[in-house]
Amino acid sequence: MRAEMDLRQIRHFLTVADELHFGRAADRLNMTQPPLSMSIRRLEEDLGVQLFHRTTKSVALTTTGTILRHHAVQVVSDFDRLPSIARQAARGALGTLRLSFVSIASFDLLPRLVSRFRQAFPQVQIDLQEATSDVQLDALADGTIDAGIIIRPSAALHPQICSRTLRHDPLVAAVSDRWAPATSLASGTLDFRSIADAPLIFFPRPFAPAYYDAVEAHYADHGRPLQIHQEAIQMQTIIGLVAAGLGVSLVPKSMADARNTGVHYLDLAGTAPQVDVCMIWKRDADQPALQAFLEFIDT
Amino acid sequence: MRAEMDLRQIRHFLTVADELHFGRAADRLNMTQPPLSMSIRRLEEDLGVQLFHRTTKSVALTTTGTILRHHAVQVVSDFDRLPSIARQAARGALGTLRLSFVSIASFDLLPRLVSRFRQAFPQVQIDLQEATSDVQLDALADGTIDAGIIIRPSAALHPQICSRTLRHDPLVAAVSDRWAPATSLASGTLDFRSIADAPLIFFPRPFAPAYYDAVEAHYADHGRPLQIHQEAIQMQTIIGLVAAGLGVSLVPKSMADARNTGVHYLDLAGTAPQVDVCMIWKRDADQPALQAFLEFIDT
DNA sequence: TAAAAATACTCCATAGGTATTTTAT
C-alpha cells in the first residue's frame, strides 16, 4: 500500500506553479530538482490528473492545475495559521470568555471593563450573562461560566473559588426632595438618622444577598430591623420609585453617575456602609482567556 | 533544524481528541500507542502549547486544544477534498466555460443547451458573452473564450479550429399580412417569387456574414442582387419592422417559435436556403470543461 | 547545442514497531 498524499507534495506543487521552473522551485524549497520532479510526478499519479504541461524548455499549469492551485493555496495558508492559532489560544488572545455579573455591576464597572478588554483582546469573544451571586457560584462549579462578578458575601467563599476585589463601593442615600433637608443638598452629605425611619425601597434578599446583608447590618447599627416598605428586583425600578417619592434607598455610590432626575445621591455622614464588587473564578480553571483577563485587570 | 509540523501530526491530534484515549486512537490510525504518544508530545513541543490534560486513566482536551481542534478539523477536511477537486476539474465537472454565441442562437438553441448542461454539471460556471462570428474566431485564437456558437461560414475554418454542427436551420419567410396571400397562410408555404421583390429588412453583412451570404445566394438563384431596404442589427428589431409592415425578411425557422403577433413565418416552397448553427473550439484546447461540454452535446 | 526535465542509484532521517517501565486510580 502506497503512502497517501501529503501536504509537502502540495507545497511542492504550489512552488512549481509559482515559478514554472523545476530548478528555481527546488531552490526555493531548499531541495534539488530531481526529487522535486519525482514528487510532482507522484502527485499527478496519485491524483490521476495532469497538473503541468512540461517540455524541457517550458512548464505551464494545465487548467486542472490552475483550479487545484486555487484551492490548495487556501488549504496551505489555513494550515500554516494553525500554530499561530494554537499559540494565541494558549495566550488567551483567542477564544471565548463566559462572564456573568450581578445587575449592579452593569451600570458602570462592567461596560468599562469589557470595552477595555475587547480593545486589548479583540479575538476573544465575551459571552455575558446577568445572574445573581448564588447562580454564578453554581455556574462556576458546573463549569458553565469562566468568571463572575458579584458583591462579596460576608461568608467565606468555597476554597476552590478565587476572588479579587474590583471596587469598594460605599453606599449612599438615594432620596427625593421630600427626604432631603436643604442643608444636606448643599453639603452633599446626609445623617443616616434623618432617613432611618423613612420607607425603604429595596431588593428581596435572594436577589442581592450580600448587598442586602450590608444594608441590614447598617440598620442594625442604628438599632433598627430592616423593614422593606417596597420591594423591587431591578436597580432601575428602585431608583424610579425613589424619584416618584415612595421612599428612600441605599445604593452603591457608582450608581450616582447615572444622575437620574428627581433623585439625589447623598453621602452618609460618619462611617458609611459599603459593598465590595469582586470577581470570582475557579482556582484550577484551564482557561487561557480567563488568565489573560485576570492579568488585564491588574494593569 | 527540526522538521516542521506535519499534517500527519494534526491527524493524530484530531484522532486522540476524538477518542480521548491513546490506545484506541492508535488503533484507528493503524499504528501503535507509543509512537502516537510521541507524535502528540512533539506537536505540543513544536507549538509550545499543551493540548491535552493526561493522566494514566484519563485524557482530556485543554481549552487551547479545543480551539485548535475546531480549526484543524476544517483544514484537514479541506485538504482531503483536494484530490476530489483535482479529479472533478480534470473531468470537466468543475471549472469555468467561457462561451460566446451569435445573437440568433440566443432565442432557442443557447438557452436550452445551457440549462441542460448546468443541470448535468452544476459546478461548472458558464461565462456567456454575445459576439459576432469574427469576434468569436479572434477570441478563440486569443484564448479569451473556450468555445463559440456561430453560423457556419461558407469559407473553410482555420485548421486549428474544430467545429460541430448543432442544427441545420432552414430559412423561412417572415411576412406581415400585406405580403402573405391567403393561400399561403392556409398552407403555411410560400413561393419565394411572390416576395422576391418586396422590400427586404436585414442585417448589414458584418453583423452576420454567413447568414447574409446564404440569403444573398438565394436571391442570386432567383436572378436578383441582394437589396436591403432597411438595415437592422438585432433580430428583434427586424421582426418588429416586419410586423410594422415595412417589408419582409428571411429568418431561421427556429425563430418561428417566438410567435410574434403580426408576423407570419412561412416555409419556402422548393429547396429552401438554410444556415448551419455550429459550435467552434480550438483543436488543442486544454479545457476539461470544454471536453465535458462537447461530450454532453453528443448525448 | 544547451538548458532543463527525467532516470538511476544511494543514503539517512524519522515514522512507526516492540519491549518495558512508570503512574494514577
Added chain:
DNA sequence: ATAAAATACCTATGGAGTATTTTTA
C-alpha cells in the same frame, strides 16, 4: 492491582541527494 500512558531502543520506508541521461526549442 491494573489499565493506560511514557520511556527506551530498534527497524525500514521513502524523501532527498548525487551523478547521469534524455529531450526539444
